[in-house]
Amino acid sequence: MSEILIIDDDVDICNVLSAIIKREGYSTRISHKPEEALAAVSQRSPDLIILDINFKGFKMDGIDILKIVKRDYPDIPLVIITAKGKIEIAVRAIKLGAYDFIPKPFNADEIVVVIERGMETSRLRQELQTLKIQSDDLSLMIGSSPVYRTLVGNLDRVANANSRVLLSGPPGSGKELAAHYIHSNSSRANGKFVSVNFSSIDSEGIEETLFGREDRDGIAKGLLEEADGGVLFFEEIAEMPISIQSKIVHFLVKESIRRIGGEKSITCDTRVVSSTSRDMNAEIVSGRFRNDLFHRLNVVPISVPGLDKRREDIPAIADYFINRISQSQGLPLRKLSEEANTHLQSMDWPGNLRQLRNVIERALILGNQEGDIEAREIFDDGVSNGEESKIALPREFLSLPLREAREKFESEYLIAQIKRYGGNISRTSEFVGMERSALHRKMRHLGMAPSNT
Numbered sequence: 001m002s003e004i005l006i007i008d009d010d011v012d013i014c015n016v017l018s019a020i021i022k023r024e025g026y027s028t029r030i031s032h033k034p035e036e037a038l039a040a041v042s043q044r045s046p047d048l049i050i051l052d053i054n055f056k057g058f059k060m061d062g063i064d065i066l067k068i069v070k071r072d073y074p075d076i077p078l079v080i081i082t083a084k085g086k087i088e089i090a091v092r093a094i095k096l097g098a099y100d101f102i103p104k105p106f107n108a109d110e111i112v113v114v115i116e117r118g119m120e121t122s123r124l125r126q127e128l129q130t131l132k133i134q135s136d137d138l139s140l141m142i143g144s145s146p147v148y149r150t151l152v153g154n155l156d157r158v159a160n161a162n163s164r165v166l167l168s169g170p171p172g173s174g175k176e177l178a179a180h181y182i183h184s185n186s187s188r189a190n191g192k193f194v195s196v197n198f199s200s201i202d203s204e205g206i207e208e209t210l211f212g213r214e215d216r217d218g219i220a221k222g223l224l225e226e227a228d229g230g231v232l233f234f235e236e237i238a239e240m241p242i243s244i245q246s247k248i249v250h251f252l253v254k255e256s257i258r259r260i261g262g263e264k265s266i267t268c269d270t271r272v273v274s275s276t277s278r279d280m281n282a283e284i285v286s287g288r289f290r291n292d293l294f295h296r297l298n299v300v301p302i303s304v305p306g307l308d309k310r311r312e313d314i315p316a317i318a319d320y321f322i323n324r325i326s327q328s329q330g331l332p333l334r335k336l337s338e339e340a341n342t343h344l345q346s347m348d349w350p351g352n353l354r355q356l357r358n359v360i361e362r363a364l365i366l367g368n369q370e371g372d373i374e375a376r377e378i379f380d381d382g383v384s385n386g387e388e389s390k391i392a393l394p395r396e397f398l399s400l401p402l403r404e405a406r407e408k409f410e411s412e413y414l415i416a417q418i419k420r421y422g423g424n425i426s427r428t429s430e431f432v433g434m435e436r437s438a439l440h441r442k443m444r445h446l447g448m449a450p451s452n453t
Helices: 011-023 034-043 062-072 087-095 108-138 146-159 175-184 203-211 242-254 280-285 291-297 311-329 338-346 352-366 402-420 425-432 436-445
Strands: 003-007 027-031 048-052 078-083 100-104 165-168 193-197 213-215 218-220 231-235 271-276 300-303
Touching: 003 011, 003 034, 011 027, 011 108, 027 034, 034 062, 034 203, 048 062, 048 108, 062 078, 062 087, 078 087, 078 108, 087 100, 100 108, 146 175, 146 300, 165 175, 175 193, 175 231, 175 271, 203 242, 242 291, 280 291, 311 338, 311 352, 338 402, 402 425, 402 436, 425 436
Parallel strands: 003 027, 003 048, 048 078, 078 100, 165 271, 165 300, 193 231, 231 271
Antiparallel strands: 027 218, 213 218
């Protein structure tokens, strides 16, 4: 059910508007104070706002609220209520981003027409945003490495199973991307994808945010109910407060919720996909996470690999970021040199996809404006003096005889190349120009651990 927030310091007007709106099948929330209204929008974005211009006895008026909402929530349509004869105020409000206005005194039919148009605008904006999110997310599903192909195969198999899935992997590896992939390739693709990030929800208001509320001002749906018919993504479940975990267990067992203040249970046909970058066994042992909740979420575990497990995919992902960043920021479209690709593949990526995107963006902004992106333009720490980088000879090499220094260099070089190719000895031997058997002999000579790859 779509929700409309009414902001007016006149209690009678709020009640009249709420009654008209509910007859049309919408739910309502009411705020009588400017600060309270802004907090209500922040806690849960409504589908439409009806806002009075005049507030008596407050520092803020309706125009102030309008400016803040349009700045922070530009996609929410606002309908202004203004006194008859104050058309210049309504015109100003429209110029500041209001969708429409209703002059006082108003009639029910006029209100219904304006609200219907506003709600249709809201619905279309949400659909376009959803399509954009899905398109942006799924276009980053890039790779050809065996590890990546295994991941996509697992996601394809589980997409239509309707089972709960727990995605585990390091931060920035693309767990939310994998959750979107499951949603978009399932029978629930036309339903909503609702993401719950426990690290960003106020712990005091978390129950209302998740389960909703019923009171004399109307019904406010929570995120669990919003996801009915779609997919609910619990992001980083280790951040879930222990105080709410028993209620989530009840929701998963009964597949229903009860709003705060409500008297009846509401069935929710919601598929749950979760993610974590923590050791959940350690979280359970420490008492920070319920064992029964973990096992209800971990029906189908899927590992999402970090970039260190799929280094051969890095050039293709980097090209994707180059195209997206160049297009969105108006920067010259450049390509990575072979040396730059090799450098990216040999780097450490604790931040995974997010870190790679930052490195590419930094290179496009701080590097040259033409030609290929060279390895010297890849600044992992974001610091460059604008001069061509030079590789200094490590001090430890200066204290070694030539033979030992050469062997140390060979060892570090081969370790870097093997790391670059994800431990694949065949591909490493091909790149360094050695027969596989010769490479194995060299590794044994240098005291490197043998590989069966």
